[in-house]
Amino acid sequence: MKFLPALFFAFFCLQIPSFAQTEAPKTEEPPKAWTIAGTFGLDLTGTFLKNPRLGAGDNRIGFGGLIGLSANLKKEKYFWNNNGALQLALQRIGPNLKDDGSTNPFQKSLDILRLGSRYGYSIVGDKIFAAIDGTAESQILPTYVGNVVTGVDSNLLSEFLAPARFAIAPGIDYKPTKNLSFFLSPASFNLIYVGNDDLARLPNEPLGNEAGKNNRFQLGYSLKAEYVDKYFKDRVAVSSKVAWFADYKENLNGNVLWRNTFDIQIFKGLALGLFGDVFYDHFTLVQVERVPEGTSPKDIRPYLGLKPSYTGGFMLKYNMIF
Numbered sequence: 001m002k003f004l005p006a007l008f009f010a011f012f013c014l015q016i017p018s019f020a021q022t023e024a025p026k027t028e029e030p031p032k033a034w035t036i037a038g039t040f041g042l043d044l045t046g047t048f049l050k051n052p053r054l055g056a057g058d059n060r061i062g063f064g065g066l067i068g069l070s071a072n073l074k075k076e077k078y079f080w081n082n083n084g085a086l087q088l089a090l091q092r093i094g095p096n097l098k099d100d101g102s103t104n105p106f107q108k109s110l111d112i113l114r115l116g117s118r119y120g121y122s123i124v125g126d127k128i129f130a131a132i133d134g135t136a137e138s139q140i141l142p143t144y145v146g147n148v149v150t151g152v153d154s155n156l157l158s159e160f161l162a163p164a165r166f167a168i169a170p171g172i173d174y175k176p177t178k179n180l181s182f183f184l185s186p187a188s189f190n191l192i193y194v195g196n197d198d199l200a201r202l203p204n205e206p207l208g209n210e211a212g213k214n215n216r217f218q219l220g221y222s223l224k225a226e227y228v229d230k231y232f233k234d235r236v237a238v239s240s241k242v243a244w245f246a247d248y249k250e251n252l253n254g255n256v257l258w259r260n261t262f263d264i265q266i267f268k269g270l271a272l273g274l275f276g277d278v279f280y281d282h283f284t285l286v287q288v289e290r291v292p293e294g295t296s297p298k299d300i301r302p303y304l305g306l307k308p309s310y311t312g313g314f315m316l317k318y319n320m321i322f
Contacts, residue, residue, distance in 0.1 A: 033073055035073075036072075042065045043066075062091035063089070071083075081116075090106040090107065106148065107146070107147045108148075116134070116136075119132055131183065133170075133173075135166070139158065142158065145295050156198070162200075166190070166193065184221075190219075192283065242256070259276075260275065285306060286304065
């Protein structure tokens with residue numbers, strides 16, 4: 001233990017210069033040019049029953065979640081915002097094997113992939129920007145008759161890039177406040193693409209393509225509005241985004257997407273998230289009745305209609321900034 005006095009003396013000598021100096025003023029770190037953030041949500045449910053009482057229910061397993069990423073660049077004269085989100089959920093009700101020995105497949109609860117990007121350059125202070133906006137949307141897993149994710153090719157209803165939606169729109173981005181923005185484009189280009197030839201030939205073009213084609217090109221105008229804010233000492237986060245497109249060639253018929261999220265913070269980074277979307281496209285049919293198992297994709301028209309599609313749910317989410 002003889003080294004302790006020497007160690008103490010050396011430590012004391014090292015501190016003398018700091019005592020003699022005045023404390024230097026702290027300099028604030030410059031803000032980061034890029035802000036990168038992620039959101040991860042989990043949806044997990046399960047019920048196991050063996051020899052259930054009459055009316056007690058059946059086995060059920062469900063899992064899925066949400067992955068969202070954003071990367072935003074902010075400079076004095078311009079900005080570049082990028083985001084992507086995947087919502088995916090599956091469920092199976094009943095035993096793994098059916099009475100005939102076949103496998104009981106998983107059904108889809110949710111399957112949406114969305115990507116977005118917007119670049120803006122200031123033309124009037126920090127309020128008005130010349131901007132260009134781009135979006136893409138599709139799904140990840142295939143869908144077969146019965147809303148299941150496995151099956152034979154003859155029962156396929158949709159798959160990745162069948163359909164897919166792409167849009168690019170140059171316009172003006174107006175930001176009256178830091179929480180509110182409006183985007184207007186008088187010349188928006190939309191593309192509905194069906195990458196599977198057999199699906200593109202389905203009667204009545206339920207996926208939105210033109211008859212005899214794998215796509216539908218559209219030129220029109222688009223209007224987008226976005227509101228994002230936090231309340232109650234940042235414990236409640238609200239986001240509402242609406243996008244409207246009108247096709248010049250089709251008497252201004254087009255599509256609208258209204259997305260809303262409401263997050264309540266439980267602990268730091270962990271929140272209960274609620275979401276609700278409304279989507280309508282004048283050229284895309286939706287299921288208004290459940291398609292019975294065994295129905296041919298060519299015979300599904302009586303179960304489809306031209307109506308809004310509603311999506312909603314809740315899950316636990318973890319938010320982080322990288």
